[in-house]
Amino acid sequence: MQTLFPNRAHDVGIPDGLSVNSNSSVYTGNTSIYTGSNSSEDITTPESRYSWRPHVTLTFAQSIDAKIAGQGGKQLALSGKESLVMTHWIRTMHDAILVGIGTALNDDPQLNTRHLPAMTTVPGYEHKYHLPRPTILDVNLRLKPTCKLLKNYKAGTGRRPWIFASKPKNQNDLDEWWARKEALKTAGAKVYVVAATDGYISLSDFLKTLKTLGIRSLMVEGGAKIIQSFLRETHPGLDGKAIPIVDNIIITVAPKIVGADGVGYDCDLTTQLGQLNHIKTELFGRDTVMTFKFKND
Numbered sequence: 001m002q003t004l005f006p007n008r009a010h011d012v013g014i015p016d017g018l019s020v021n022s023n024s025s026v027y028t029g030n031t032s033i034y035t036g037s038n039s040s041e042d043i044t045t046p047e048s049r050y051s052w053r054p055h056v057t058l059t060f061a062q063s064i065d066a067k068i069a070g071q072g073g074k075q076l077a078l079s080g081k082e083s084l085v086m087t088h089w090i091r092t093m094h095d096a097i098l099v100g101i102g103t104a105l106n107d108d109p110q111l112n113t114r115h116l117p118a119m120t121t122v123p124g125y126e127h128k129y130h131l132p133r134p135t136i137l138d139v140n141l142r143l144k145p146t147c148k149l150l151k152n153y154k155a156g157t158g159r160r161p162w163i164f165a166s167k168p169k170n171q172n173d174l175d176e177w178w179a180r181k182e183a184l185k186t187a188g189a190k191v192y193v194v195a196a197t198d199g200y201i202s203l204s205d206f207l208k209t210l211k212t213l214g215i216r217s218l219m220v221e222g223g224a225k226i227i228q229s230f231l232r233e234t235h236p237g238l239d240g241k242a243i244p245i246v247d248n249i250i251i252t253v254a255p256k257i258v259g260a261d262g263v264g265y266d267c268d269l270t271t272q273l274g275q276l277n278h279i280k281t282e283l284f285g286r287d288t289v290m291t292f293k294f295k296n297d
């Protein structure tokens, strides 16, 4: 019988021949918005054609007035159930998933696939979907050791989170930074130290490190500053031309108005439109989901 994720069965340790209560159209019905194809056979994790970095998918939900959170960053349930499930299917396709520390502290996300249907009644395999590796950009190691990502890891229901931080320039801050690093390591996190400028991790350094760690695809889920950084940063191609570091964008537009006090991503997407090829637009419940591919040539 076909699994719900044909190219992922081995990754997650599903034994050969295990019957899975699958209807591959459930899978493709949710992933074709991204792949543009209705075939379940050719679904695999996306891979970048640039050898130095993983494939990058930027995804977020916004209101019709382009806000991703409420006043003061209040977390909003913008996505309806159907588009939330679609997002969880797309998560299963990616090796890693990223949020900024602003989102990690504000929303305490789990970044897992808990909204997907049980795949089998075989004990131990009911929900054995591929989980993307949680990664967090957190220069100053502000992540709380009690966060859900670390709790899930300890409980065996989530993968070990990887934190990307940068050593403080001021020697006086170093002792406290080391103490926070040790506390996070004790709580289960793996901490990678990379370059940062003005409090922002170098995205090129981050992506290169992920690639050396075997990550082929990254799903970037926000928040506002992370979206801005990924849309703005480029990397020089072989001919020196500036190439976007994002390959695909998935935007979920919910039929809601948040108002001027809400948080936007404050990045003029219209300047990017010339560089974007539209893949597909589809309704998921009451939400409109649009997928685009950057023209990287």
Ligand SMILES: NC(=O)c1ccc[n+]([C@@H]2O[C@H](COP(=O)([O-])OP(=O)(O)OC[C@H]3O[C@@H](n4cnc5c(N)ncnc54)[C@H](OP(=O)(O)O)[C@@H]3O)[C@@H](O)[C@H]2O)c1
Pocket: 059, 060, 061, 062, 067, 068, 069, 070, 072, 073, 074, 075, 076, 078, 099, 100, 101, 102, 103, 104, 106, 107, 137, 138, 139, 140, 142, 199, 200, 201, 202, 203, 221, 222, 223, 224, 225, 226, 227, 229, 263
């Ligand atoms: N609607 C959606 O789809 C969605 C999804 C996710 C989040 N959100 C919302 O977004 C809001 C959080 O957004 P936010 O802007 O405050 O935080 P964020 O984008 O999640 O995180 C930003 C922080 O990450 C760190 N960082 C390190 N390197 C960075 C880099 N290269 N570029 C950007 N940031 C970098 C910086 O903090 P340090 O210097 O301390 O490291 C920065 O302040 C919340 O309200 C949340 O609910 C919405």
